Amino acid sequence: QKEVEQDPGPLSVPEGAIVSLNCTYSNSAFQYFMWYRQYSRKGPELLMYTYSSGNKEDGRFTAQVDKSSKYISLFIRDSQPSDSATYLCAMSAWGGSYIPTFGRGTSLIVHP
Amino acid sequence: GAVVSQHPSWVICKSGTSVKIECRSLDFQATTMFWYRQFPKQSLMLMATSNEGSKATYEQGVEKDKFLINHASLTLSTLTVTSAHPEDSSFYICSAGGGPGETQYFGPGTRLLVL
Numbered sequence: 001q002k003e004v005e006q007d008p009g010p011l012s013v014p015e016g017a018i019v020s021l022n023c024t025y026s027n028s029a030f031q032y033f034m035w036y037r038q039y040s041r042k043g044p045e046l047l048m049y050t051y052s053s054g055n056k057e058d059g060r061f062t063a064q065v066d067k068s069s070k071y072i073s074l075f076i077r078d079s080q081p082s083d084s085a086t087y088l089c090a091m092s093a094w095g096g097s098y099i100p101t102f103g104r105g106t107s108l109i110v111h112p
Numbered sequence: 113g114a115v116v117s118q119h120p121s122w123v124i125c126k127s128g129t130s131v132k133i134e135c136r137s138l139d140f141q142a143t144t145m146f147w148y149r150q151f152p153k154q155s156l157m158l159m160a161t162s163n164e165g166s167k168a169t170y171e172q173g174v175e176k177d178k179f180l181i182n183h184a185s186l187t188l189s190t191l192t193v194t195s196a197h198p199e200d201s202s203f204y205i206c207s208a209g210g211g212p213g214e215t216q217y218f219g220p221g222t223r224l225l226v227l
Contacts, residue, residue, distance in 0.1 A: 043118075043207075049215050088156070
């Protein structure tokens with residue numbers, strides 16, 4: 001079992017839909033959770049950064065962390081065609097190796 | 113946010129040649145930088161951690177003599193793919209930051225094609 005599992009998709013939704021992207025993990029030491037967006041042939045860019053459990057909202061994006069279930073989510077409201085990209089979750093532990101472990105990414109397609 | 117640049121953005125080379133890729137942190141100093149490679153539709157695979165002023169730390173399975181890393185200053189790390197072969201063709205991405213409690217900022221990536 002990989003440390004971080006993420007469905008690669010593709011996930012295809014109509015414009016305006018609410019998108020739910022998810023990752024599960026196995027390492028209970030993970031405390032920092034991140035979502036990156038990667039457009040084709042570009043480097044990833046940081047979207048959301050959360051510490052421990054709870055919700056964090058930034059515009060149309062909401063990140064949720066449920067440490068008891070080892071499950072994190074990214075919600076995108078009112079999705080736009082410009083949101084079409086690959087979304088990677090990443091997580092790291094405090095202390096020891098803080099280098100994040102990445103999921104394989106979910107490809108999202110928002111069609112007009 | 114922090115800006116990380118990479119140069120070149122893409123390179124095509126013949127098999128057997130060496131290719132150098134530069135990674136720069138433009139508006140901050142980075143004692144640690146990271147090098148990843150990414151195959152199509154795959155996640156980022158960490159190759160090595162580059163430490164300013166000391167030797168890089170390579171991940172298991174990554175040949176250090178094949179992928180030479182030099183972190184000469186607090187704003188520059190270079191990755192040299194020596195004697196490149198077609199199987200080295202990939203998307204190479206660097207990042208900086210990522211200390212405890214920090215996030216990583218990624219460069220735009222370098223696409224390498226070895227013929």
